[in-house]
Amino acid sequence: MSDQGISVCELYPSSSPPGVSAGAFGGSDGPGWCSSAKSGSSSCGAPLSARRSANDFLSLFSVIGSRYPSNADPVAYDPGVRTLVLWDIDHTLINAGGVGREAYAAVFQQVIGRPLERHAEMAGRTDRAITAETLLLHDIEPTGDLITTFTALLAESFATRRHELAVRGRVLAGAHAALRALADRPDVVQSVLTGNMEPIARYKLLAFGLDGFVDFQVGAYGMDGVERHPLVRLARQRAERKYGQVFDESTTVLIGDTPHDVRAGHEGGARVVAVATGSTPASALRACGAERVIPDLTDTQTVLEAILTP
Numbered sequence: 001m002s003d004q005g006i007s008v009c010e011l012y013p014s015s016s017p018p019g020v021s022a023g024a025f026g027g028s029d030g031p032g033w034c035s036s037a038k039s040g041s042s043s044c045g046a047p048l049s050a051r052r053s054a055n056d057f058l059s060l061f062s063v064i065g066s067r068y069p070s071n072a073d074p075v076a077y078d079p080g081v082r083t084l085v086l087w088d089i090d091h092t093l094i095n096a097g098g099v100g101r102e103a104y105a106a107v108f109q110q111v112i113g114r115p116l117e118r119h120a121e122m123a124g125r126t127d128r129a130i131t132a133e134t135l136l137l138h139d140i141e142p143t144g145d146l147i148t149t150f151t152a153l154l155a156e157s158f159a160t161r162r163h164e165l166a167v168r169g170r171v172l173a174g175a176h177a178a179l180r181a182l183a184d185r186p187d188v189v190q191s192v193l194t195g196n197m198e199p200i201a202r203y204k205l206l207a208f209g210l211d212g213f214v215d216f217q218v219g220a221y222g223m224d225g226v227e228r229h230p231l232v233r234l235a236r237q238r239a240e241r242k243y244g245q246v247f248d249e250s251t252t253v254l255i256g257d258t259p260h261d262v263r264a265g266h267e268g269g270a271r272v273v274a275v276a277t278g279s280t281p282a283s284a285l286r287a288c289g290a291e292r293v294i295p296d297l298t299d300t301q302t303v304l305e306a307i308l309t310p
Contacts, residue, residue: 232268
């Protein structure tokens, strides 16, 4: 491992990531490919009518695997019903300390050749949507090839900043304990539902020692779609394929901090536990219809009860 952390090339040392042509980086497929290379119209996160996206955006990275702590810590809950728990990451589990905006600015300069002047709203949105709208704000057409190149370099930029995440960012109070408590339960499948593309989601959780508590294979990520709500159904489908059990609205729980998260859960088919640890106050999260609203994750038992009580 390099001093700068794990790069995308280290994750895929002998071939390009699935779905990514190495030609996009001036190289060829096969060994050595790496060498060449939230805003809305309503307070509850309705999409901007003017938002555009390229239909041929490519998913950049495959799922790689996961590990779980295995000891059970029973609570008064039916162990025969497996619950799918989907965590938002930014401002729900961690604060990245501004590293994300800096990475976007650096990649914009690298790819476009001029400084970033305006940045699309990031909170509660996908990397796919953020990148496309940021390009449009600079009168640049977000073609599929451009999005592919930009986001692959964005993942590399995060790889080089992984240690900065640990220094400048922080785990939110109670997040580690809540993740561990759920990971220890045999009746819970725990993953992420995040606007981050998968490698960035991995880097963020790895930087704070949270990566071992979630099953990344059944999560949904910021290059899986433009809007968040279809990602809920996608995560449910991935979990169903892996675990052989159907997850519906009553057995899928999304935890997040924004109105976009609440909307995504309700439109995608999940109960929502909203956490008032971001910029949206608890009253606004309640107004958006979250089934449960808690101030933070500091009381592990309260978190478990909110998530596991239908």
